[in-house]
Amino acid sequence: MVKNIKLKIGIVGCGAIGSSLAKAITANFRRHTVLAAVYDIKPEKSLALSRKLVKNARLCVNGLENLIEKSDLVIEASSGKVSWEIAAKSLSRGRKVMVMSIGGLTGHLEQLLVLASRGGGQVYLPSGAVCGIDGLKAANIAGISKVTLTTRKNPAAFAGVEYVTRRFKLSGLKKDKVLFNGSAASAVKYFPQNINVAAVLGLAGIGAAKTRVRIIACPQVKKNIHEVLIESKAANIFTRTENILHPQNPKTSYLAVLSAIATLKQILQPVKIGT
Numbered sequence: 001m002v003k004n005i006k007l008k009i010g011i012v013g014c015g016a017i018g019s020s021l022a023k024a025i026t027a028n029f030r031r032h033t034v035l036a037a038v039y040d041i042k043p044e045k046s047l048a049l050s051r052k053l054v055k056n057a058r059l060c061v062n063g064l065e066n067l068i069e070k071s072d073l074v075i076e077a078s079s080g081k082v083s084w085e086i087a088a089k090s091l092s093r094g095r096k097v098m099v100m101s102i103g104g105l106t107g108h109l110e111q112l113l114v115l116a117s118r119g120g121g122q123v124y125l126p127s128g129a130v131c132g133i134d135g136l137k138a139a140n141i142a143g144i145s146k147v148t149l150t151t152r153k154n155p156a157a158f159a160g161v162e163y164v165t166r167r168f169k170l171s172g173l174k175k176d177k178v179l180f181n182g183s184a185a186s187a188v189k190y191f192p193q194n195i196n197v198a199a200v201l202g203l204a205g206i207g208a209a210k211t212r213v214r215i216i217a218c219p220q221v222k223k224n225i226h227e228v229l230i231e232s233k234a235a236n237i238f239t240r241t242e243n244i245l246h247p248q249n250p251k252t253s254y255l256a257v258l259s260a261i262a263t264l265k266q267i268l269q270p271v272k273i274g275t
């Protein structure tokens with residue numbers, strides 16, 4: 001960081017992740033950053049967040065373009081339906097962008113690279129609610145034969161997921177039920193809010209088409225559990241992450257928010273730890 005110049009941050013999406021990040025930025029990163037703007041498609045949410053943080057509406061902007069204008073770093077915490085558009089527009093204007101709805105970027109990696117190198121921007125994709133991305137990236141250099149993600153969640157986490165409601169009746173479920181078995185590319189399509197971890201594993205490793213995903217509804221489980229199995233020429237890796245749910249959104253894991261905060265720390269600190 002250049003001395004005395006603070007990184008201006010704009011947050012798109014004022015739900016569980018966006019609000020938690022905004023609070024962390026204003027509480028813990030004031031020396032190096034300033035929260036410049038917040039935007040939500042539901043204006044009442046950005047207004048409530050701004051009032052909570054600065055006691056008035058001055059952080060609110062009335063559109064994505066205005067938020068990008070005011071920011072050096074745009075943090076997307078909204079929806080996979082718009083994350084690619086937000087990343088593309090931010091990069092085209094030379095901004096840095098951190099994307100949480102990573103599923104929306106599937107298939108756009110090449111374009112991201114082109115846009116970032118053309119405009120001088122950068123893209124940050126936090127590991128989110130899964131562990132093992134560090135080993136996956138390193139092992140990928142030697143060659144990986146297999147990446148498998150097994151996700152277990154309480155049936156409540158799948159409420160409103162069309163792929164599930166059309167095929168399964170989960171109310172009153174007594175035993176574990178496999179809801180999906182296929183590629184990360186399809187998992188991201190059918191479970192857009194549940195499976196950003198599949199997207200990040202695909203991007204960091206052998207691609208979304210080759211990364212295998214199993215999603216299981218488990219009535220006894222109260223946490224979001226992600227197991228990752230990696231077989232490679234360098235190492236065989238197995239990680240299991242038992243995620244505590246975010247109090248504002250049971251589809252989101254608390255660790256995902258902390259991962260974004262840790263990524264922000266990594267951006268700001270001169271010493272970068274971890275792969």
Ligand SMILES: NC(=O)c1ccc[n+]([C@@H]2O[C@H](COP(=O)([O-])OP(=O)(O)OC[C@H]3O[C@@H](n4cnc5c(N)ncnc54)[C@H](O)[C@@H]3O)[C@@H](O)[C@H]2O)c1
Nearest residue numbers: 013015016017040041077078079100101128129196252256
């Ligand atoms: N990378 C990960 O590991 C990980 C983990 C959990 C969640 N996520 C993703 O992060 C995103 C945010 O999660 P959350 O738990 O905060 O969700 P949330 O539902 O609590 O909040 C999302 C907010 O974004 C707003 N929004 C939706 N579409 C918008 C748009 N087009 N423009 C502006 N605002 C918009 C909504 O009104 C809402 O306030 C989701 O897409 C989720 O899938 C990623």
